[in-house]
Amino acid sequence: MFSLEFMQTAFIASGIVAVICGLIGYFLLIRRETFAGHALSHVGFAGATGASLIGVSPFLGLLIFSLCAGGLIGAIGPKLKDRDIAIGLVLSTSMGLGLLFLHFYTRYASQVTGLLFGNVFAVDTQTLYGLIILSIVCCIAMLFFMRPLLFASLQPDLAEAKGLSLRRVSIFFLGLVACVTAACVQVTGVLLTFSLMVGPAAVARQLSKTVWKGIFLSIFLALAETWGGIIIAWITDYPVSFWISLLSFVTYILSLLVSKNLSFYKKARKVN
Amino acid sequence: MNVIECQNLDVRLGSRIILSRLNLEIKENQFIGIFGPNGSGKTTFMKALLGIIPCAENKIKILGNSPYKARKQIGYIPQYRDMESFQLAGREFIATSIRGHKWGLPFLTKQDLYHIDAVLDHVHAKELAGVPLSEMSGGQRQRLLLAQALLGNPQLIIMDEPFSNLDPKWVKIILSLLKELQERRGLTILLSTHDLNPLMKVMDQVICIGNQKAILGDVNQVMTSDVLTQLYGFPIEVVKTDQHLFVTTAC
Numbered sequence: 077m078f079s080l081e082f083m084q085t086a087f088i089a090s091g092i093v094a095v096i097c098g099l100i101g102y103f104l105l106i107r108r109e110t111f112a113g114h115a116l117s118h119v120g121f122a123g124a125t126g127a128s129l130i131g132v133s134p135f136l137g138l139l140i141f142s143l144c145a146g147g148l149i150g151a152i153g154p155k156l157k158d159r160d161i162a163i164g165l166v167l168s169t170s171m172g173l174g175l176l177f178l179h180f181y182t183r184y185a186s187q188v189t190g191l192l193f194g195n196v197f198a199v200d201t202q203t204l205y206g207l208i209i210l211s212i213v214c215c216i217a218m219l220f221f222m223r224p225l226l227f228a229s230l231q232p233d234l235a236e237a238k239g240l241s242l243r244r245v246s247i248f249f250l251g252l253v254a255c256v257t258a259a260c261v262q263v264t265g266v267l268l269t270f271s272l273m274v275g276p277a278a279v280a281r282q283l284s285k286t287v288w289k290g291i292f293l294s295i296f297l298a299l300a301e302t303w304g305g306i307i308i309a310w311i312t313d314y315p316v317s318f319w320i321s322l323l324s325f326v327t328y329i330l331s332l333l334v335s336k337n338l339s340f341y342k343k344a345r346k347v348n
Numbered sequence: 349m350n351v352i353e354c355q356n357l358d359v360r361l362g363s364r365i366i367l368s369r370l371n372l373e374i375k376e377n378q379f380i381g382i383f384g385p386n387g388s389g390k391t392t393f394m395k396a397l398l399g400i401i402p403c404a405e406n407k408i409k410i411l412g413n414s415p416y417k418a419r420k421q422i423g424y425i426p427q428y429r430d431m432e433s434f435q436l437a438g439r440e441f442i443a444t445s446i447r448g449h450k451w452g453l454p455f456l457t458k459q460d461l462y463h464i465d466a467v468l469d470h471v472h473a474k475e476l477a478g479v480p481l482s483e484m485s486g487g488q489r490q491r492l493l494l495a496q497a498l499l500g501n502p503q504l505i506i507m508d509e510p511f512s513n514l515d516p517k518w519v520k521i522i523l524s525l526l527k528e529l530q531e532r533r534g535l536t537i538l539l540s541t542h543d544l545n546p547l548m549k550v551m552d553q554v555i556c557i558g559n560q561k562a563i564l565g566d567v568n569q570v571m572t573s574d575v576l577t578q579l580y581g582f583p584i585e586v587v588k589t590d591q592h593l594f595v596t597t598a599c
Binding site: 106219220221222223224226227228230231233234235236237238239240281282283284285286287290335 | 395398399400416419422424426427429434435436437440441444445447448449450451452453454478480496
């Protein structure tokens with residue numbers, strides 16, 4: 077399995093995607109913006125189909141569309157209460173646009189399926205380089221940005237009082253989410269980005285008392301689910317995205333059971 | 349020394365005028381209750397003091413500086429926010445505010461950890477350092493936020509409706525803690541509330557906000573039927589007993 081070139085590319089590409097999904101996904105969770113991550117992938121779909129229509133790389137179209145949408149969502153609604161409306165509006169408008177592009181774009185049905193459900197075995201060298209650049213950009217951005225992002229996400233009112241611009245943080249973060257979404261689509265497809273961006277991070281948030289533990293657990297789970305998904309797909313010949321989403325779901329359910337048992341155990345210990 | 353000075357201050361929220369031509373001076377080491385009905389502008393006034401809502405230059409002075417420059421000397425506890433879904437431990441949560449507005453990774457130095465433990469000790473909440481937020485009661489969370497507000501040795505503490513989700517037992521505990529901190533550290537405390545009664549024993553002065561105006565003074569001077577009727581523009585009756593105040597419309 078590991079001697080085949082396309083498999084090596086698949087492992088490298090999915091590994092890169094898993095690391096940035098785990099990292100950014102954790103912040104998506106604590107900012108309660110999971111809907112934004114979900115919406116941006118759908119918006120990216122319109123960009124990818126539009127780019128294919130004019131003969132440009134779908135990955136580039138997806139990235140540009142997601143970035144614009146991320147910036148727009150961040151600019152319209154820096155406060156949590158405004159976000160659902162802003163995101164919903166951007167989502168529905170771009171889905172309409174995607175539908176229009178699909179109306180004209182009648183060739184290469186397999187490429188559309190790949191966009192919707194992902195096909196990590198079809199990642200070519202050019203896309204792999206794109207993923208490497210994206211991941212480097214995201215990691216460097218987080219090196220500078222993680223502290224104010226964390227503060228603004230957990231305590232927005234206080235962060236504002238200490239001089240942080242919530243609007244700028246929101247625009248910048250959603251720009252990063254857009255980059256990660258574009259990368260994630262290469263592995264899970266538009267419709268299943270939630271499983272890789274939100275699933276591992278949700279488990280990590282559930283089980284971690286510290287930020288760093290949460291981030292590392294989220295990255296570790298994203299990697300385990302992605303590589304696990306590829307290996308099981310190789311053995312069973314079922315789609316990778318299916319296995320990744322299933323592993324993500326099962327891990328989440330297990331984490332709920334574990335945290336429930338833990339809190340029950342703690343309560344019982346207190347009573348005794 | 350004046351901790352807060354407002355001169356001819358107009359506070360606007362968009363095109364709406366919230367406070368007009370406000371003049372007041374608050375001295376150091378005072379416990380001030382801010383009283384007013386919902387929507388009267390208590391939070392907006394506090395946000396103006398914090399520099400979140402911009403006002404004309406030199407109209408507000410905090411410890412002799414503009415609100416922007418005085419930010420480090422203000423400890424702020426915002427209105428209640430749902431924290432039940434967070435599993436983060438108490439120490440980890442308040443650590444996010446240390447240099448939180450500066451670029452970089454959220455690493456802590458030994459000195460940071462020492463400061464966190466010290467402020468937790470000041471509010472008698474050392475045991476909360478390792479407890480997840482989701483497992484804390486409302487009163488414990490409020491103590492944690494108070495500890496956070498003390499980081500950086502502020503001279504002024506601003507608290508926005510800290511008792512809105514607390515039962516009377518915790519209100520009493522937090523108030524006695526605040527009074528102790530005020531006396532021990534010479535703090536000035538500004539605390540907004542719907543109900544002044546729990547504050548009657550600890551408060552030095554009260555600011556009453558309403559109808560785009562605000563009045564500062566002793567409780568006995570401000571909380572009278574005449575003053576409140578004039579402030580709100582309709583008849584209001586204030587009934588006082590030993591340690592309680594009842595404010596009601598006189599119609």
